[in-house]
Amino acid sequence: xxxxxxxxxxxxxxxxxxxxxxxxxxxxxxxxxxxxxxxxxxxxxxxxxxxxxxxxxxxxxxxxxxxxxxxxxxxxxxxxxxxxxxxxxxxxxxxxxxxxxxxxxxxxxxxxxxxxxxxxxxxxxxxxxxxx
Amino acid sequence: xxxxxxxxxxxxxxxxxxxxxxxxxxxxxxxxxxxxxxxxxxxxxxxxxxxxxxxxxxxxxxxxxxxxxxxxxxxxxxxxxxxxxxxxxxxxxxxxxxxxxxxxxxxxxxxxxxxxxxxxxxxxxxxxxxxx
Amino acid sequence: xxxxxxxxxxxxxxxxxxxxxxxxxxxxxxxxxxxxxxxxxxxxxxxxxxxxxxxxxxxxxxxxxxxxxxxxxxxxxxxxxxxxxxxxxxxxxxxxxxxxxxxxxxxxxxxxxxxxxxxxxxxxxxxxxxxx
Amino acid sequence: xxxxxxxxxxxxxxxxxxxxxxxxxxxxxxxxxxxxxxxxxxxxxxxxxxxxxxxxxxxxxxxxxxxxxxxxxxxxxxxxxxxxxxxxxxxxxxxxxxxxxxxxxxxxxxxxxxxxxxxxxxxxxxxxxxxx
Amino acid sequence: xxxxxxxxxxxxxxxxxxxxxxxxxxxxxxxxxxxxxxxxxxxxxxxxxxxxxxxxxxxxxxxxxxxxxxxxxxxxxxxxxxxxxxxxxxxxxxxxxxxxxxxxxxxxxxxxxxxxxxxxxxxxxxxxxxxx
Amino acid sequence: xxxxxxxxxxxxxxxxxxxxxxxxxxxxxxxxxxxxxxxxxxxxxxxxxxxxxxxxxxxxxxxxxxxxxxxxxxxxxxxxxxxxxxxxxxxxxxxxxxxxxxxxxxxxxxxxxxxxxxxxxxxxxxxxxxxx
Numbered sequence: 001x002x003x004x005x006x007x008x009x010x011x012x013x014x015x016x017x018x019x020x021x022x023x024x025x026x027x028x029x030x031x032x033x034x035x036x037x038x039x040x041x042x043x044x045x046x047x048x049x050x051x052x053x054x055x056x057x058x059x060x061x062x063x064x065x066x067x068x069x070x071x072x073x074x075x076x077x078x079x080x081x082x083x084x085x086x087x088x089x090x091x092x093x094x095x096x097x098x099x100x101x102x103x104x105x106x107x108x109x110x111x112x113x114x115x116x117x118x119x120x121x122x123x124x125x126x127x128x129x130x131x132x
Numbered sequence: 133x134x135x136x137x138x139x140x141x142x143x144x145x146x147x148x149x150x151x152x153x154x155x156x157x158x159x160x161x162x163x164x165x166x167x168x169x170x171x172x173x174x175x176x177x178x179x180x181x182x183x184x185x186x187x188x189x190x191x192x193x194x195x196x197x198x199x200x201x202x203x204x205x206x207x208x209x210x211x212x213x214x215x216x217x218x219x220x221x222x223x224x225x226x227x228x229x230x231x232x233x234x235x236x237x238x239x240x241x242x243x244x245x246x247x248x249x250x251x252x253x254x255x256x257x258x259x260x261x262x263x264x
Numbered sequence: 265x266x267x268x269x270x271x272x273x274x275x276x277x278x279x280x281x282x283x284x285x286x287x288x289x290x291x292x293x294x295x296x297x298x299x300x301x302x303x304x305x306x307x308x309x310x311x312x313x314x315x316x317x318x319x320x321x322x323x324x325x326x327x328x329x330x331x332x333x334x335x336x337x338x339x340x341x342x343x344x345x346x347x348x349x350x351x352x353x354x355x356x357x358x359x360x361x362x363x364x365x366x367x368x369x370x371x372x373x374x375x376x377x378x379x380x381x382x383x384x385x386x387x388x389x390x391x392x393x394x395x396x
Numbered sequence: 397x398x399x400x401x402x403x404x405x406x407x408x409x410x411x412x413x414x415x416x417x418x419x420x421x422x423x424x425x426x427x428x429x430x431x432x433x434x435x436x437x438x439x440x441x442x443x444x445x446x447x448x449x450x451x452x453x454x455x456x457x458x459x460x461x462x463x464x465x466x467x468x469x470x471x472x473x474x475x476x477x478x479x480x481x482x483x484x485x486x487x488x489x490x491x492x493x494x495x496x497x498x499x500x501x502x503x504x505x506x507x508x509x510x511x512x513x514x515x516x517x518x519x520x521x522x523x524x525x526x527x528x
Numbered sequence: 529x530x531x532x533x534x535x536x537x538x539x540x541x542x543x544x545x546x547x548x549x550x551x552x553x554x555x556x557x558x559x560x561x562x563x564x565x566x567x568x569x570x571x572x573x574x575x576x577x578x579x580x581x582x583x584x585x586x587x588x589x590x591x592x593x594x595x596x597x598x599x600x601x602x603x604x605x606x607x608x609x610x611x612x613x614x615x616x617x618x619x620x621x622x623x624x625x626x627x628x629x630x631x632x633x634x635x636x637x638x639x640x641x642x643x644x645x646x647x648x649x650x651x652x653x654x655x656x657x658x659x660x
Numbered sequence: 661x662x663x664x665x666x667x668x669x670x671x672x673x674x675x676x677x678x679x680x681x682x683x684x685x686x687x688x689x690x691x692x693x694x695x696x697x698x699x700x701x702x703x704x705x706x707x708x709x710x711x712x713x714x715x716x717x718x719x720x721x722x723x724x725x726x727x728x729x730x731x732x733x734x735x736x737x738x739x740x741x742x743x744x745x746x747x748x749x750x751x752x753x754x755x756x757x758x759x760x761x762x763x764x765x766x767x768x769x770x771x772x773x774x775x776x777x778x779x780x781x782x783x784x785x786x787x788x789x790x791x792x
Contacts, residue, residue, distance in 0.1 A: 033261070034255050042762060061232045071243040071246070077206045079739065082257050102441065103188075103199070115210040116373060125217045211608075241576075245772065299514055335503055344607070368466060371452045371458075389477065516612060584767045584769075589759040589763055598768060649662045651662050651742050
């Protein structure tokens with residue numbers, strides 16, 4: 001398990017990243033979640049990931065909950081326990097209801113089945129889909 | 133590559149599945165896509181998958197485009213070429229604009245990075261996320 | 265795509281591996297399948313893999329078809345197109361009927377779903393299973 | 397970690413699923429394993445998965461142990477810890493001996509190697525396998 | 529398959545990215561490889577990936593060939609055919625000999641086996657490794 | 661979790677494997693790491709894996725640290741927690757500095773992104789890479 005560094009013990013470079021995230025979320029930097037406490041010992045990766053996350057979740061054409069569901073779908077497909085726990089929580093905070101969660105899981109499970117069916121039966125791509 | 137069976141040559145059980153899908157999509161059964169032409173030789177799997185897909189995409193709390201994006205996200209994470217081609221096309225038909233696609237890809241790529249960072253640095257789940 | 269070397273053009277070390285496999289299967293070395301024609305340029309990996317395959321498929325407590333089904337299940341889970349095509353063919357040659365194939369695919373798809381359900385819902389292992 | 401609901405505290409819809417599984421296995425519903433205690437909060441996914449599992453393991457052309465081995469092989473390839481623990485136990489209960497387990501693992505590991513060799517060396521599928 | 533845009537037909541923003549890469553590699557921008565021709569339609573993802581690649585391969589504590597081997601190892605584990613083909617070629621251009629390739633493949637295959645063994649036998653992490 | 665067998669309690673066949681590894685590393689057999697304590701109950705798999713590891717890490721054209729980094733890269737891509745913990749420690753013992761670790765992680769993360777970009781945008785392999 002990774003050594004976690006609390007906000008108050010971080011080097012200035014890591015502190016700055018956490019402050020940016022905390023300001024964006026409207027939380028106290030001391031309450032930052034573990035992935036950032038683990039990354040605090042790795043400033044270049046930390047800064048790059050924070051910038052990528054900020055850009056990915058910047059307001060735009062897709063609403064915040066849709067983005068969380070996409071993130072969560074990838075995390076389930078990739079079997080990342082930390083990400084499922086954290087972004088599952090985030091999705092609920094951004095408005096995912098129980099009904100939405102059920103539907104989301106059904107789509108995720110149907111997709112997983114579809115992925116393996118296409119692979120196992122070696123299905124060639126339709127020419128109609130090739131222009132995509 | 134799988135042997136594909138055209139609609140007109142399918143057994144009645146497979147024809148019935150294709151007709152259900154075609155009616156639902158408002159298309160001609162003859163224009164069904166390859167995954168169903170490949171599954172036509174495997175009626176039990178075909179029927180089960182068709183039922184699961186129908187249920188997953190039934191109208192509900194999540195809008196149709198969000199469901200397509202979740203399906204596409206899983207397919208990219210799982211590297212299913214057929215599914216990326218087909219559901220990428222479906223997503224466009226259901227309203228995904230270029231701007232949405234760019235944002236979607238950014239979230240997918242950020243999620244992939246987040247998944248591997250949490251794994252590579254062995255980050256323990258926050259107790260705040262454990263209640264989820 | 266890999267450069268393939270025909271049996272007649274292989275170096276002696278690769279030829280010896282192919283001859284062992286061909287003798288074991290009762291086929292002409294010239295009719296060896298592509299994975300060995302590709303590995304012919306990489307003798308140490310080729311020899312190690314041939315030895316591992318021979319040992320895995322040596323007569324024992326599990327019958328040959330069960331072993332092929334296990335191999336095929338792993339190949340589908342791993343999405344190896346070459347392996348699905350080759351071991352799907354092998355399984356048929358070793359007695360897999362259409363009915364068996366349907367049941368096999370149902371178990372594979374149920375397993376894939378079970379795997380993701382256990383992960384997505386973060387299910388803790390039962391103490392009864394921990395002794396295993 | 398998921399909140400687990402004991403059988404006695406489940407809603408009627410979840411109770412019915414557990415009773416079906418328990419009857420099928422000849423066990424007390426109170427002794428149901430964790431995956432069902434976690435799914436109890438998600439009845440639609442629970443019912444669908446229970447139906448799919450029942451169908452996959454229904455008596456047929458493949459014997460029960462072969463099906464467990466196929467399930468276990470997929471679970472190892474997918475790295476699902478819960479599934480490895482639970483279906484490893486199930487396989488033993490259905491007759492997997494130590495000798496069978498050793499052979500099974502050898503086939504699984506040979507398959508994993510074969511999958512990556514075919515991928516890493518970019519081996520094209522033999523035309524003889526394309527008819528499959 | 530993705531639509532590819534040749535350098536001469538790219539929009540200025542994509543052209544700038546390609547020129548940066550070409551200058552860095554000492555090649556003609558017209559000879560840029562396909563991944564960039566495909567990304568040319570997606571400037572934000574293109575710019576972010578180009579920046580990340582440039583930073584990853586910037587001169588530093590690890591030599592260029594080691595970095596290519598790490599990249600290739602990830603690509604084989606992830607089964608990305610394009611990446612195996614392109615970075616396999618890059619590794620050769622940066623000095624990978626046949627002997628190095630053989631050793632590299634042996635380590636990759638041993639790692640894959642070790643990964644699955646640790647998972648399949650559910651091995652707990654040694655306390656001596658936890659401080660890492 | 662696997663039952664671990666201490667060196668002093670191992671059967672002669674497993675003891676011999678551990679002694680070989682311990683001699684090679686210059687450590688006391690009693691201090692062997694958990695993967696071998698778990699494999700001690702499975703001598704054929706244990707012997708085969710020990711032989712494969714020994715061969716993979718035998719002195720050759722690639723230096724020991726490069727091999728550890730390749731092993732670690734595969735383990736991160738495969739999300740093997742045990743392997744990340746153990747080979748992360750091994751890499752440090754073989755000379756990986758913090759600066760090297762940062763660069764390594766950047767290459768790993770860039771590779772993961774490149775893998776998914778090539779897949780998601782369905783990039784065809786350049787003919788220049790096909791000869792590889």
